[in-house]
Every structure is written in C-alpha cells, then in structure tokens.
Amino acid sequence: MSLPPPTPRTRAVITGASSGIGEALAESLARRGHALVLVARREGRLKALAEKLSESCRVEVEVRARDLADRGERAELAAELAERDVSVLCNNAGFATYGLLSALDPAREREQLELNATAVQDLTLAVLPGMLERKAGGILITGSTxxxxxxxxxxxxxxxxxxxNTFAESLHAELKGTGVGCTLLAPGPVRTEFTAVADAPGVDKLVPGPLWVTAERAAELAVEGLAQNKRRVxxxxxxxxxTLGGLYGPRGLAGPILRTVYKKVK
Structure with missing residues (x-):
C-alpha cells in the first residue's frame, strides 16, 4: 500500500493544484483526511480552494504560490519539502504547446520542459529520502498517453x-519492498483548462465528447491506484x-497520422 494514513504532521503535496486534475486530486486526498500543501502559480485560486477544503473536509491546507518552471522558485520549494514529512507527492503541474517546433517560442518550449520533466525529478528527489527513511510514502506522477x-x-x-512516463514506471520498480510507491497517471483527453492554456482550442474538436474523462474521475482513479501501488493508471x-496503439503500434505509422491530426489544431 502506497497511500500512508494521514497524520497531523504529514502533508500531501499537489502541484498544478489551481485547476483541473490537480484541484481534483486535492479534493480527493482532503476527503481522505490528508492535510495538504497546494502548489501553483495562481495564488488567488489556491487560497479559494484551500478555504473550501479546510471548511468542508476539516483538514489543514497550506498554499505555496510558485512557478515551478522557474529554477529559483522550484529550488526554494524543493528545499522546504526536503525538510518536511511529505507522505504523498502528486507531481501534476504541466502544460503543452502545439505547432511546428521551428515556429514556436523557444523560451516557452524550455519552460515546458522545465515544468513537465525537470520539476518532476527535482521534487521527487527532494521528498524521496525522507519517505524511504520513514518507509512510507506515495508519489503520483501525471504523465500522458x-x-x-x-x-x-x-x-x-x-x-x-x-x-x-518512463521515470514513474522506473521508480515504481526501483521502490519495490521499501514501503514507498510510485504510480503513473497517464490520461488521454480530460476536461480541464489544458487546451485554453495551450492556446489550442482546436484540440477539443479532435476527440468526440463522450470519449473525454472528467478531471474528478481521473483524479479518483489515480488516488485509488496509488493506494493499491499500481504501476500505471x-x-x-x-x-x-x-496507450495500446502508442506502445505496440508501428512508430513509423504513428508519426504521419498524428502529424495530420495536429495540423487541424489551429
């Protein structure tokens, strides 16, 4: 089991908690009695969520307004978390861009890599030693199909x-028998603000409405999977x-198909 029981001292940390899957993860963990640390850039939204959850679930909720794509702000948060009893870490923050790479803003592309990949590693490295010492902890990493x-x-x-994806599944195997687990959440289309942040409203039209999953459903399955120490949700x-097509289908075929599909985004 990789979802330690809540205690007054421990905290569940959720990044990207101001909306979407992150907000839903915070709600799911709060309902289970976990005190929270909510992390995102939009402090106003975090404070509103913190107030709601502290009242409805009777848990302590802390807010950290941080831009995790910024190395300085990320290092500050990582240093704090390394000194605290973090029982659960949900590495959920991320964003996407669409278009020809040569035409995209290089600075924005670097920010994307810092947030989606480097921040995941940095925060995991910050909390993992403490989890291993306590022989208890759960790490959830939001990847993607x-x-x-x-x-x-x-x-x-x-x-x-x-x-x-690979980092989470590698860590899952590495941690076997330690009391600490790592689960990958690899969603497909989820109804969030994701496409609005990406400035790519056309993405919503690529998949029929009934095939989309709600953020609440994705989060609940993720927390349940973490509790069961699943490798991938x-x-x-x-x-x-x-997932089946991406993992087992011909990669030479996937590239041209997706190139045609994503031409329709803008």
Missing amino acids: AGNQPSPRNATYAASKAFA VPGAFAKVQ
Whole structure:
C-alpha cells in the first residue's frame, strides 16, 4: 500500500493544484483526511480552494504560490519539502504547446520542459529520502498517453511526457519492498483548462465528447491506484486504446497520422 494514513504532521503535496486534475486530486486526498500543501502559480485560486477544503473536509491546507518552471522558485520549494514529512507527492503541474517546433517560442518550449520533466525529478528527489527513511510514502506522477509515441506538432510535450512516463514506471520498480510507491497517471483527453492554456482550442474538436474523462474521475482513479501501488493508471476507454496503439503500434505509422491530426489544431 502506497497511500500512508494521514497524520497531523504529514502533508500531501499537489502541484498544478489551481485547476483541473490537480484541484481534483486535492479534493480527493482532503476527503481522505490528508492535510495538504497546494502548489501553483495562481495564488488567488489556491487560497479559494484551500478555504473550501479546510471548511468542508476539516483538514489543514497550506498554499505555496510558485512557478515551478522557474529554477529559483522550484529550488526554494524543493528545499522546504526536503525538510518536511511529505507522505504523498502528486507531481501534476504541466502544460503543452502545439505547432511546428521551428515556429514556436523557444523560451516557452524550455519552460515546458522545465515544468513537465525537470520539476518532476527535482521534487521527487527532494521528498524521496525522507519517505524511504520513514518507509512510507506515495508519489503520483501525471504523465500522458502522448508520451507513448512521437507527436509531430506537439514535440516538446510528447518528449517531456515520455520522460514522466518512463521515470514513474522506473521508480515504481526501483521502490519495490521499501514501503514507498510510485504510480503513473497517464490520461488521454480530460476536461480541464489544458487546451485554453495551450492556446489550442482546436484540440477539443479532435476527440468526440463522450470519449473525454472528467478531471474528478481521473483524479479518483489515480488516488485509488496509488493506494493499491499500481504501476500505471489510464483513465477511460479511449485513453486505453491510445496507450495500446502508442506502445505496440508501428512508430513509423504513428508519426504521419498524428502529424495530420495536429495540423487541424489551429
């Protein structure tokens, strides 16, 4: 079991907690009695969520307004977490860009890699020694079905999520028998603010409405999977099909298909 019971001293840390899956993860863990540390850039939203959860679930909720794509702000948070009893870490923050790589903003692409990949590693390294010493802890990493295959016009996102996917599953195997677990959440289409942040509203039209999963459903399955120390959680039938195609289908075929599909995004 990789979801330690809540205690007054321990904290569950959720990054990207101001909306979407991160917000839903915070709600799911609060309902289970976990005190929280909510991390995201938008302090106003974090404070509103903290107030709601502290009142409805009677748990202590702390707010850390941090831009985890910024190395200085990330290092500050990592140093704090290394000194605290973190029982659960949900590495959930991330964003995507769409378009020809040569036409995208290089600074934004670097930010994407810092947030989707480097921040995942940095925060995991910060809390893991303490978890191993206590022989208890759970790490949830939000990857993506996009990390299972090449994605032209979505290159940095797919590559960063390939790191997240592989990092999580590698750590899952590495931690066997330690009392600490790591679970990968690899969603497909989830109804969040994701496409609005990516400035790619066309993505919503690529998949029929019934095939989308709610953030609440994805989060609940993720927390249940973490509690059971599952290696990978893939919410929704469409995401499962995407996973099978990405992992076992011809990669030479996936590239041209996705290149055609993502041409329709903008």
